[in-house]
Amino acid sequence: MSGIMTLIVLVLAVLTALQLIRIFELSSKARQTAEYEVTDRDNNNQGWLMLLFGFGLIASFFWMLNAWLPVTLPKPASAHGTDYDNLMTISMLVIIAMFVLVQPILFYFAWKYRGAKDRKATYYEHNNRLEFIWTIVPAVVLAVLIIYGMTTWSNVMNPKNEQEPLVIEVYAQQFKWTARYAGQDNQLGYANVRLIKDANVIGVDTLDTKGGDDKITTEIHLPVGRPVLFKFRSQDVIHSAYFPHFRAQMNCVPGMTTQFQFTPTVTTAEMRQDAEVQAKVARINKIRTEKGLEAYAYDYVLLCNKICGSAHYNMQMNIVVESEAEYAKWLTEQKTVAETL
Numbered sequence: 367m368s369g370i371m372t373l374i375v376l377v378l379a380v381l382t383a384l385q386l387i388r389i390f391e392l393s394s395k396a397r398q399t400a401e402y403e404v405t406d407r408d409n410n411n412q413g414w415l416m417l418l419f420g421f422g423l424i425a426s427f428f429w430m431l432n433a434w435l436p437v438t439l440p441k442p443a444s445a446h447g448t449d450y451d452n453l454m455t456i457s458m459l460v461i462i463a464m465f466v467l468v469q470p471i472l473f474y475f476a477w478k479y480r481g482a483k484d485r486k487a488t489y490y491e492h493n494n495r496l497e498f499i500w501t502i503v504p505a506v507v508l509a510v511l512i513i514y515g516m517t518t519w520s521n522v523m524n525p526k527n528e529q530e531p532l533v534i535e536v537y538a539q540q541f542k543w544t545a546r547y548a549g550q551d552n553q554l555g556y557a558n559v560r561l562i563k564d565a566n567v568i569g570v571d572t573l574d575t576k577g578g579d580d581k582i583t584t585e586i587h588l589p590v591g592r593p594v595l596f597k598f599r600s601q602d603v604i605h606s607a608y609f610p611h612f613r614a615q616m617n618c619v620p621g622m623t624t625q626f627q628f629t630p631t632v633t634t635a636e637m638r639q640d641a642e643v644q645a646k647v648a649r650i651n652k653i654r655t656e657k658g659l660e661a662y663a664y665d666y667v668l669l670c671n672k673i674c675g676s677a678h679y680n681m682q683m684n685i686v687v688e689s690e691a692e693y694a695k696w697l698t699e700q701k702t703v704a705e706t707l
């Protein structure tokens with residue numbers, strides 16, 4: 367039904383456009399000018415519209431910054447997060463500086479040199495110095511940004527470990543996450559989708575001795591300050607494990623294991639005390655109260671960042687960062703694979 371409606375609207379739009387062209391032809395005939403002739407009045411109109419559009423563009427940019435900066439992520443909660451944010455901030459500052467410099471000039475010139483009957487363009491063939499400047503300057507700026515970016519990337523992806531990282535498997539499927547802790551030996555037992563059966567929802571090989579002490583959980587708890595090595599698997603399609611607050615993301619690909627390591631540096635409780643976070647939570651809860659919804663408390667989350675199907679939006683898992691003691695207590699309450707399967 368909506369398909370037919372769209373078709374009708376499209377046909378009507380084409381007919382309207384045809385009629386408008388016809389009116390334009392007739393009116394230019396009445397004015398005794400050719401319809402393709404551009405008058406000074408047309409040029410003036412276009413020039414001023416260009417200037418107006420330029421102003422609108424710059425103004426809307428600042429409006430958006432003001433409106434949406436408060437809803438961006440709070441301070442990073444991982445060791446590498448600060449480097450990541452610095453890279454992002456510096457890149458954005460360079461881009462914004464260029465935008466604010468170049469765009470007003472572009473629109474100003476479009477207005478200043480708008481067409482006029484008695485104005486002729488200057489013939490200007492070539493200038494080596496100009497060519498040199500606008501090739502070298504962007505090349506140097508880009509090279510610096512790229513080298514800085516590659517160095518940051520390399521540091522994030524190859525962290526130096528003074529402490530053995532805690533190994534946790536993150537298992538993705540349409541549409542939920544399951545976590546598996548590596549247990550006492552900090553080694554995950556073998557697992558494969560072909561071994562999925564009944565209660566064995568993520569296909570753990572119960573004959574593998576390394577897997578007996580593994581613990582399957584529906585929430586991720588992390589001790590603060592300890593590096594965590596996440597190993598990702600997917601059951602069906604490509605998902606993407608996205609930890610926005612820790613500035614981390616990795617694809618989960620069926621048939622292979624991917625990994626990402628980071629060190630959480632701020633506990634959930636500390637984050638809830640942060641002034642910026644409290645302001646965000648207050649803003650969210652104001653909206654929720656108006657809608658008659660229950661109040662929200664700040665939590666770290668694991669989200670799926672690949673459009674993996676109809677309930678993709680709902681694919682999330684809670685993450686709690688806490689003290690070593692709280693973490694140890696929680697972990698002892700979780701059942702091992704040997705106990706459950």
Ligand SMILES: [Cu+2]
Binds near residue numbers: 604606678681
């Ligand atoms: Cu997904």
